[in-house]
Amino acid sequence: xAKATFKIWRGNADGGEFKSYDTEISEGMVVLDAVLxxxxxxxxxxxxRWNCKAGKCGSCSAExxxxxxxxxxxxxxxxxxxxxxxxxxxxAFPLKKDLVTDVSxxxxxxxxxxxxxxxxxxxxxxxxxxxxxDIDRVQEFRKCIECFLCQDxxxxxxxxxxxxxxxxxxxxxxxxxLEMNPLDTENRLKDLKDESNIGYCNITKCCTKVCPEEIKxxxxxxxxxxxxVVDEFYDPITKFLNLFRKK
Numbered sequence: 133x134a135k136a137t138f139k140i141w142r143g144n145a146d147g148g149e150f151k152s153y154d155t156e157i158s159e160g161m162v163v164l165d166a167v168l169x170x171x172x173x174x175x176x177x178x179x180x181r182w183n184c185k186a187g188k189c190g191s192c193s194a195e196x197x198x199x200x201x202x203x204x205x206x207x208x209x210x211x212x213x214x215x216x217x218x219x220x221x222x223x224a225f226p227l228k229k230d231l232v233t234d235v236s237x238x239x240x241x242x243x244x245x246x247x248x249x250x251x252x253x254x255x256x257x258x259x260x261x262x263x264x265x266d267i268d269r270v271q272e273f274r275k276c277i278e279c280f281l282c283q284d285x286x287x288x289x290x291x292x293x294x295x296x297x298x299x300x301x302x303x304x305x306x307x308x309x310l311e312m313n314p315l316d317t318e319n320r321l322k323d324l325k326d327e328s329n330i331g332y333c334n335i336t337k338c339c340t341k342v343c344p345e346e347i348k349x350x351x352x353x354x355x356x357x358x359x360x361v362v363d364e365f366y367d368p369i370t371k372f373l374n375l376f377r378k379k
Contacts, residue, residue: 133158136213138166140178141220146231151175152216157208164192164203167219167231171235179230187344190279194231195220200342222284235280241299244327248310249318265312273309275345278302282339282349288332299328301339301349308353321364330358354367356358 136157140151153170164182171178174284182192185204192203197211201333211217225233254261282301288294301309307324324330335358337350347353365368 135165136208137216138170139216140167140170141218141287142175142178143226143227143269146228146286150218150220153307157213158175160206161212163194163196163201163206163217166208168236170175179228179232180249181232188258188277190277191339192243193222193279193284195222195282195284202279202281202344205344222280223279224286224290226271227371237295238278238283238300238302240282241272241303242306245299245303245307245310246318246323247321248316250315252316252322260367262314270309270312270346273305273312275347276302276305277345279344281342281344285338285342286333287338292333293297295375296320297329298332301354302326303328304333304357305347305349305353308322308357311357320360324357325365327371330354330361332360 133156134256135154137151138155139292142148144150153174155166155173156169157166164185167178168182169179171180180192182204183189184191187202187205190202194203195201195202196203196206203219219231221227221231221233222235225235228234232283250260250311253259278364280302282305283289284300286300288298289300307320307328309322310318333354335350335354340347340349340351343349365371
């Protein structure tokens with residue numbers, strides 16, 4: 133067995149510091165294994181959130197060597213043990229204790245987004261008809277496990293703290309899932325422009341880069357939504373036609 137040194141953030145909203153722990157590393161271990169081993173053997177009061185340990189619940193999000201990742205999906209053999217491995221909480225949300233942050237803001241944001249509003253069924257038996265291409269298009273968005281790593285790395289939230297003005301990439305994906313569903317009749321474009329402030333996103337693709345489900349957040353969700361907002365509110369021809377529609 134080899135040994136590795138971990139520098140784990142310990143503290144709360146009032147402050148804290150990195151504390152070093154040496155622990156044994158065996159073949160096949162992930163960072164979460166090492167953190168739980170440290171918790172069991174050396175730091176019984178270490179706060180750490182986790183659940184499935186299979187990369188499907190999104191609970192164990194943290195920053196490992198400065199990179200937002202799932203601890204349960206970060207294998208130790210992908211990290212150098214020549215230097216201490218740092219593990220710290222996500223930066224975009226309020227710190228509760230040690231590696232645990234308060235992500236409840238995300239659930240409040242989700243409540244504000246207009247829900248799915250289906251059109252009238254296509255058949256007398258109450259069913260709808262959809263093209264397979266339409267199904268495939270939105271299926272990608274449903275892979276999201278709400279780990280909120282994309283929210284954590286988003287500079288609008290992380291650096292500029294625009295939580296009251298911007299919903300973040302996770303909920304732009306959620307909105308895209310609704311807007312691009314051919315059965316949905318709700319219109320969320322004005323909300324995207326005025327309340328969600330989609331214009332704040334400058335499509336750096338940092339959210340796409342950290343997504344553990346490999347959802348093409350920027351290309352397949354955010355950019356198409358931006359295009360719809362531009363077509364609706366900034367395209368001169370559409371604005372001209374809207375003058376007659378209002379009458």
